[in-house]
Amino acid sequence: MLHDPNRVYVFDTTLRDGEQVPGCQLATPEKIEIARALEALGVDVIEAGFPISSPGDFQSVVELSKAVSEPIICALTRANKGDIDSAVAALQYAKRPRIHTGIGASDMHIQYKFNSTREKILERAVEAVKYAKQFVEDIEFYAEDAGRADNIFLAQMVEAVIAAGATVVNIPDTNGYCLPDQYGSKILYLKENVKNIDQAIISVHCHNDLGVATANSLAGLINGARQVECTINGIGERAGNTALEEVTMILKTHHALNLHTNINTKHFSEISAMVSRMMRMPVQPNKAIIGQNAFAHSSGIHQDGFLKHRENYEIMNPEDVGVNSSDIILTARSGRHALKHHLERLGYEIDRINLDQVYDRFLILADEKKTISDDDILSLMSDGSEDPYKNGYKINALHVECGDLTAPSATVKLEYNGIEKEAKATGNGPVNATINAIQSIAGKDILLKEFTIQAIHGGSDDVSKVNMRVSYEGKSYLGYGFSTDIVKASADAYLDAMNKFL
Numbered sequence: 442m443l444h445d446p447n448r449v450y451v452f453d454t455t456l457r458d459g460e461q462v463p464g465c466q467l468a469t470p471e472k473i474e475i476a477r478a479l480e481a482l483g484v485d486v487i488e489a490g491f492p493i494s495s496p497g498d499f500q501s502v503v504e505l506s507k508a509v510s511e512p513i514i515c516a517l518t519r520a521n522k523g524d525i526d527s528a529v530a531a532l533q534y535a536k537r538p539r540i541h542t543g544i545g546a547s548d549m550h551i552q553y554k555f556n557s558t559r560e561k562i563l564e565r566a567v568e569a570v571k572y573a574k575q576f577v578e579d580i581e582f583y584a585e586d587a588g589r590a591d592n593i594f595l596a597q598m599v600e601a602v603i604a605a606g607a608t609v610v611n612i613p614d615t616n617g618y619c620l621p622d623q624y625g626s627k628i629l630y631l632k633e634n635v636k637n638i639d640q641a642i643i644s645v646h647c648h649n650d651l652g653v654a655t656a657n658s659l660a661g662l663i664n665g666a667r668q669v670e671c672t673i674n675g676i677g678e679r680a681g682n683t684a685l686e687e688v689t690m691i692l693k694t695h696h697a698l699n700l701h702t703n704i705n706t707k708h709f710s711e712i713s714a715m716v717s718r719m720m721r722m723p724v725q726p727n728k729a730i731i732g733q734n735a736f737a738h739s740s741g742i743h744q745d746g747f748l749k750h751r752e753n754y755e756i757m758n759p760e761d762v763g764v765n766s767s768d769i770i771l772t773a774r775s776g777r778h779a780l781k782h783h784l785e786r787l788g789y790e791i792d793r794i795n796l797d798q799v800y801d802r803f804l805i806l807a808d809e810k811k812t813i814s815d816d817d818i819l820s821l822m823s824d825g826s827e828d829p830y831k832n833g834y835k836i837n838a839l840h841v842e843c844g845d846l847t848a849p850s851a852t853v854k855l856e857y858n859g860i861e862k863e864a865k866a867t868g869n870g871p872v873n874a875t876i877n878a879i880q881s882i883a884g885k886d887i888l889l890k891e892f893t894i895q896a897i898h899g900g901s902d903d904v905s906k907v908n909m910r911v912s913y914e915g916k917s918y919l920g921y922g923f924s925t926d927i928v929k930a931s932a933d934a935y936l937d938a939m940n941k942f943l
């Protein structure tokens with residue numbers, strides 16, 4: 442069984458519990474892409490689906506079983522033969538198959554869902570495990586709504602299913618009801634009162650209805666569970682499940698817990714974005730670990746402390762979760778240290794600038810706007826001061842042709858160090874053609890990673906703001922452009938980013 446008593450197994454259910462979220466249903470090729478990313482992340486188990494639920498979900502479990510080799514592939518069933526037969530068939534190609542079967546354990550479910558009794562439910566639980574065990578060695582049993590179940594009956598059920606062949610016993614807080622100490626005590630109670638508990642791994646599966654899913658999972662692990670069920674970005678039924686990135690970063694950050702997983706946390710940022718994009722579930726900016734603001738500092742005292750010593754305001758290293766660097770966001774709550782940091786980053790020599798004067802002008806602008814961008818700083822500084830990009834690329838002329846009667850093309854004249862060069866290029870649209878023309882003049886291997894166009898107030902006559910992120914020699918650079926002409930704004934944003942690495 443367990444070789445290392447401090448190893449926590451990570452059971453990912455993004456593709457099953459996560460996929461139960463309205464609007465998050467995925468096609469098989471998308472599920473395969475996520476499953477491969479989960480494999481690279483280092484999860485131990487991938488819950489691939491609920492095969493009886495639909496032909497599409499059945500096929501996804503078949504294809505995932507073929508596509509993934511390292512993690513265990515798990516299929517969910519109810520406690521009945523039909524569901525189990527379907528799971529067995531769907532898992533036929535899995536190198537390491539697991540059947541996850543179970544039934545309600547709380548009196549609420551027994552009475553109002555099954556109109557049954559504890560004795561009969563216990564029998565159905567044992568029968569299901571024995572039946573599944575004939576086909577697959579690795580059987581996980583879930584005692585649904587265990588969070589609200591009577592501990593004495595739950596212990597009886599857990600003991601019976603382990604005796605019937607369950608190798609993992611899942612104690613779900615299906616409705617996110619428990620408080621961390623209640624849930625932790627439940628796991629400890631099972632550890633201490635189930636005679637054969639050493640023959641199985643206890644698994645925690647917590648929902649976030651009261652916002653304590655991760656805390657409950659942690660309490661379960663501290664009290665002896667060694668498998669945690671979780672999803673990327675914490676997606677799942679209702680308020681979601683324990684977030685994989687949260688629970689694993691807690692274990693990584695708190696060495697004193699002496700618990701560890703096989704997760705390569707550097708993949709978090711990438712896989713979180715992938716799941717969010719494919720499932721069309723935006724991640725809230727303040728989401729722990731992978732939210733846009735998780736490593737962004739926006740008030741002066743924090744920014745100053747961070748700049749003096751990162752650990753003053755960060756308990757994790759952003760690189761550990763795949764984020765290149767922390768952000769210092771300039772707002773009217775920022776101080777001189779943060780402004781100086783950005784001025785230096787943009788190429789201004791601070792000892793040649795009167796910081797107090799710039800700061801006064803900065804505050805007036807920051808009170809008017811929510812955040813101050815690089816462009817805002819550049820325009821603040823353009824008041825009689827030096828242009829940090831005076832030696833960079835400038836557009837002298839831009840002409841595009843597009844529309845449905847002509848192939849999009851762009852002619853660009855760029856000036857660099859006083860020398861003008863011209864190029865013409867085609868593309869699949871006017872912006873693409875313009876960027877191709879700029880690229881052919883610059884002759885550098887620049888990758889455009891992000892590109893957004895936003896009307897500032899709305900309306901087709903509005904000024905549009907273009908944000909771009911380009912990658913050059915492994916580093917990211919941001920560029921901004923403003924214009925009523927979206928092609929011009931895009932070209933300016935691209936050059937702005939380029940000029941930062943020149």
Ligand SMILES: CC(=O)SCCNC(=O)CCNC(=O)[C@H](O)C(C)(C)COP(=O)(O)OP(=O)(O)OC[C@H]1O[C@@H](n2cnc3c(N)ncnc32)[C@H](O)[C@@H]1OP(=O)(O)O
Nearest residue numbers: 461491493494495518519520521543544545554555585615
């Ligand atoms: C806590 C969880 O997340 S559990 C997983 C939840 N996920 C899903 O439900 C998604 C997949 N589900 C489905 O596609 C469908 O609900 C199916 C195919 C499973 C069943 O569909 P239907 O046969 O039409 O039944 P329906 O969903 O309406 O009702 C569920 C039935 O399963 C029974 N049931 C529920 N859980 C279990 C269980 N663990 N073991 C045995 N029976 C169960 C219910 O009592 C009900 O049976 P009844 O018809 O005798 O009252």
Ligand SMILES: CC(C)C(=O)C(=O)O
Nearest residue numbers: 583585586613615646
């Ligand atoms: C199917 C089980 C494990 C579940 O998702 C729950 O109880 O929340």
Ligand SMILES: [Mg+2]
Nearest residue numbers: 458615646678
């Ligand atoms: Mg669940």
